[in-house]
Amino acid sequence: MKQMGSVPKEEKADFGKKVNEFPEHIFFEDQPFSYSCTLAANRVVCVPQVVYHHYKRSGSIVQSFNQKNIDDMMTAYKMIKEYLQKNNIYKKFRFNYYSSLQHFYNLIVRQIFEFVPDEKSKKEYLKYSFIRLKEVIDIDEYIDFLSSEELRKHIQPNITDTTIY
Numbered sequence: 001m002k003q004m005g006s007v008p009k010e011e012k013a014d015f016g017k018k019v020n021e022f023p024e025h026i027f028f029e030d031q032p033f034s035y036s037c038t039l040a041a042n043r044v045v046c047v048p049q050v051v052y053h054h055y056k057r058s059g060s061i062v063q064s065f066n067q068k069n070i071d072d073m074m075t076a077y078k079m080i081k082e083y084l085q086k087n088n089i090y091k092k093f094r095f096n097y098y099s100s101l102q103h104f105y106n107l108i109v110r111q112i113f114e115f116v117p118d119e120k121s122k123k124e125y126l127k128y129s130f131i132r133l134k135e136v137i138d139i140d141e142y143i144d145f146l147s148s149e150e151l152r153k154h155i156q157p158n159i160t161d162t163t164i165y
Helices: 009-018 030-040 067-086 090-115 119-133 139-145 148-155
Strands: none
Touching: 030 067, 030 090, 067 090, 067 119, 090 119, 090 139
């Protein structure tokens, strides 16, 4: 197995030119960088077992919440979409984009409900997040991404049987 240290300097430089810069001073900074690294790599190896565990640290990005979480997530996903579009691969990877976006937006919603104490503030953050989502979601594409059952769950989340008697 070839280690990065044994890769010729020119090859490392070429790889570096293909990837997004690692954004500083934002949460979710690893998302744009990881996307571009994965897509620029000649090969990617998947390790089948879990070899990394998150340490829950009070005050960390996943153990706290404020508006910066929403703003930075949207910034990260704008960067990802721009990278995919700039490299003419957005159409090929847009479902991956929406899948990842959905995962991290669910994290935002979880944080709102776990760390925001009052109903009024929760609603304000949710409203703000919906407004910001319009910057990174094309509604027609997103509907194409979702299955009809997932769409139904958005519209009728508490109904499991739609049979009329």
